[in-house]
Amino acid sequence: xxxxxxxxxxxxxxxxxxxxxxxxxxxxxxxxxxxxxxxxxxxxxxxxxxxxxxxxxxxxxxxxxxxxxxxxxxxxxxxxxxxxxxxxxxxxxxxxxxxxxxxxxxxxxxxxxxxxxxxxxxxxxxxxxxxxxxxxxxxxxxxxxxxxxxxxxxxxxxxxxxxxxxxxxxxxxxxxxxxxxxxxxxxxxxxxxxxxxxxxxxxxxxxxxxxxxxxxxxxxxxxxxxxxxxxxxxxxxxxxxxxxxxxxxxxxxx
Amino acid sequence: xxxxxxxxxxxxxxxxxxxxxxxxxxxxxxxxxxxxxxxxxxxxxxxxxxxxxxxxxxxxxxxxxxxxxxxxxxxxxxxxxxxxxxxxxxxxxxxxxxxxxxxxxxxxxxxxxxxxxxxxxxxxxxxxxxxxxxxxxxxxxxxxxxxxxxxxxxxxxxxxxxxxxxxxxxxxxxxxxxxxxxxxxxxxxxxxxxxxxxxxxxxxxx
Numbered sequence: 064x065x066x067x068x069x070x071x072x073x074x075x076x077x078x079x080x081x082x083x084x085x086x087x088x089x090x091x092x093x094x095x096x097x098x099x100x101x102x103x104x105x106x107x108x109x110x111x112x113x114x115x116x117x118x119x120x121x122x123x124x125x126x127x128x129x130x131x132x133x134x135x136x137x138x139x140x141x142x143x144x145x146x147x148x149x150x151x152x153x154x155x156x157x158x159x160x161x162x163x164x165x166x167x168x169x170x171x172x173x174x175x176x177x178x179x180x181x182x183x184x185x186x187x188x189x190x191x192x193x194x195x196x197x198x199x200x201x202x203x204x205x206x207x208x209x210x211x212x213x214x215x216x217x218x219x220x221x222x223x224x225x226x227x228x229x230x231x232x233x234x235x236x237x238x239x240x241x242x243x244x245x246x247x248x249x250x251x252x253x254x255x256x257x258x259x260x261x262x263x264x265x266x267x268x269x270x271x272x273x274x275x276x277x278x279x280x281x282x283x284x285x286x287x288x289x290x291x292x293x294x295x296x297x298x299x300x301x302x303x304x305x306x307x308x309x310x311x312x313x314x315x316x317x
Numbered sequence: 318x319x320x321x322x323x324x325x326x327x328x329x330x331x332x333x334x335x336x337x338x339x340x341x342x343x344x345x346x347x348x349x350x351x352x353x354x355x356x357x358x359x360x361x362x363x364x365x366x367x368x369x370x371x372x373x374x375x376x377x378x379x380x381x382x383x384x385x386x387x388x389x390x391x392x393x394x395x396x397x398x399x400x401x402x403x404x405x406x407x408x409x410x411x412x413x414x415x416x417x418x419x420x421x422x423x424x425x426x427x428x429x430x431x432x433x434x435x436x437x438x439x440x441x442x443x444x445x446x447x448x449x450x451x452x453x454x455x456x457x458x459x460x461x462x463x464x465x466x467x468x469x470x471x472x473x474x475x476x477x478x479x480x481x482x483x484x485x486x487x488x489x490x491x492x493x494x495x496x497x498x499x500x501x502x503x504x505x506x507x508x509x510x511x512x513x514x515x516x517x518x519x520x521x522x523x
Contacts, residue, residue: 066482067439067459104506109439135334140461140504160330162504185327185364187435187463231435231463262433285433315439315459317506 067315068279068307069109069286070300071142071264072293074099077116079125083290100133100141103293106300107317108139112165112234112288115145116209127159134160142190144234153180157188165234167192168207171214171221174228181229190264191225192234193218195251203237203251210238219254226261233259234288236266244270244291252282264288272298272306279312318342319517320355322382322398324372327363332395335503339514352381357517358390362397366406366422366466369397370414379415386417391519392495399490399497400468408466417495419471425482432483435465442488442500444478450496450515451478451489458508460488460500467499494519 075083080094092098100111113133115126123146134141143156144165153164164184170177170191180189194210195203195218203218222233235255237248247268255263262285265278269289278284292298298306304314319336323329323345333343336359344351352358360382362369373379386392394402403414406422414422425434439459444451467486470476478489480499490497496516502509 065440066436066462069438131330134331136338138331138335138338138503138506138509140463140501157328158330160328160334162331186465187363187437232437260430260433261435262437283431285438 065313067109067313068284069264070107070275070303070314071110071112071286071288072103072108072300073112073114073266073288073290075114075116075290076126076129077118078122079129082116083294096129097132097136100137103300104137104139107304107315108300109286109315110140110142111137112142112144115143117146120146127155130156130159130161134162144190144192149176150179150183153184157184161188163188163190163232165190165192167194170225171205171207171216174224177225177228177230181231186229186231189230190232190234191230192236193222193225194236194238196238197248197251203254206238210241218251219258222255223258226259230261232262232264234264234266237268240268241266242291243268246270246274247278247282247284247287249277249282252278252284256283262286272303275303276307276310276312279307280310318344319357319359320352321345321359321361322352322373322378323347324369324376324378326369326372327361329361332359332361332503335510335513336517339510339517341513341517347376347378349377349381352378353384355385355390356521357519358382358385358392360392360394360398360401362395362399362401364397366397366400366408366414367410367412370401370406370412373401383415383417386495389494389521391516391521393516394495394497395503396464396499396501399499400466402490402495402497403468403470406466418468418475418490418492418497420475421469422466423469424466427483429483435463436467436482437463439505440480440482440488440500442478442480444489445476448477448491449519450491450512452515453511454508460498460502460505460508462488462500464499494521
């Protein structure tokens with residue numbers, strides 16, 4: 064009888080098509096974000112994240128339609144990130160039906176954007192995404208632009224600033240672990256948990272159910288973002304929840 | 318038909334679509350006349366208590382909303398829409414609420430830092446007594462919450478269901494046909510849709 068830990072699948076969307084999502088399942092159209100969203104909703108996903116990786120600005124409008132169609136039919140929280148640069152971008156996405164918007168590079172470029180977003184729309188819908196890589200000195204350095212540009216900023220300091228500016232939640236990706244399936248960076252998660260009073264979504268590195276368990280029990284994460292371990296059907300969300308439940312982690316049953 | 322008060326704060330699209338999904342016809346309005354005539358009235362709300370109640374008042378909607386509640390028309394406040402039913406809200410200053418229910422809206426406060434705020438995610442609602450609004454829900458049903466403030470009711474008889482996050486707070490409040498839910502039924506999947514369906518089945522009881 065407590066707040067449930069959340070499992071959040073993330074779908075990469077390019078020009079309205081899922082490019083990193085569920086693989087080899089019997090979907091009529093595996094590239095259709097709505098179809099994949101339905102699938103995960105039925106499986107028991109607690110929220111969904113759409114990451115817009117569309118390269119050109121002209122084609123970004125397509126994402127608004129994707130969000131509209133999805134939010135009209137899926138009644139769990141939907142977070143949208145990728146390419147949101149100003150309040151107007153955020154407003155459009157929220158009006159299309161996103162419940163939260165996630166900002167990354169734009170927030171580092173202009174931290175005031177977090178403050179203004181929180182004032183305009185409320186902290187509850189402001190997710191700040193932070194990509195970090197561990198340096199030789201043992202600090203977690205923040206990267207922007209999809210992990211291509213180092214900023215020299217300490218990730219823990221930036222996390223605290225984002226919180227103070229009104230972020231309602233942080234989505235923290237360990238670039239060292241992302242794609243490795245070696246597990247989440249647990250020391251990063253613990254360090255964030257000690258410093259922050261807002262919830263953390265852990266991202267980057269999930270390869271097994273043990274990794275999800277460790278993110279919750281050791282890293283104290285409130286939610287895990289996972290892509291490939293669900294997309295490739297290594298495990299279903301139901302299996303993950305049953306496993307985590309057996310380890311004493313509170314889950315929402317569906 | 319269900320009338321959703323649209324006073325310019327927040328995105329009502331999800332709520333509207335969820336109501337349509339269960340078969341309701343939705344009328345979004347900020348017209349006092351339309352609100353007074355509503356058969357079922359929904360008051361949403363996101364963001365800060367003060368910003369919401371000020372906008373409701375500025376548009377002259379307080380009396381129309383209260384008149385629906387007074388005549389026993391089914392009313393549902395959602396999130397800050399629920400909080401506004403109370404006497405006073407303490408978010409960024411002190412703001413008088415609609416005063417339908419006696420009590421305050423206060424911030425979550427903890428000694429123990431493991432309780433992160435906002436209270437965000439799926440939590441159990443525990444009914445304290447039977448109500449048509451919560452009919453047919455499985456035991457320990459979870460709803461989606463996201464809020465940093467919660468109600469503190471002076472009269473425990475107004476609290477229809479509670480939720481625990483470090484301590485127990487009101488998740489669903491009710492007096493007669495006036496209901497309020499702290500969570501987001503439009504984001505609470507099947508459980509939330511069932512609650513909206515239940516609400517639409519409630520009839521006037523003057």
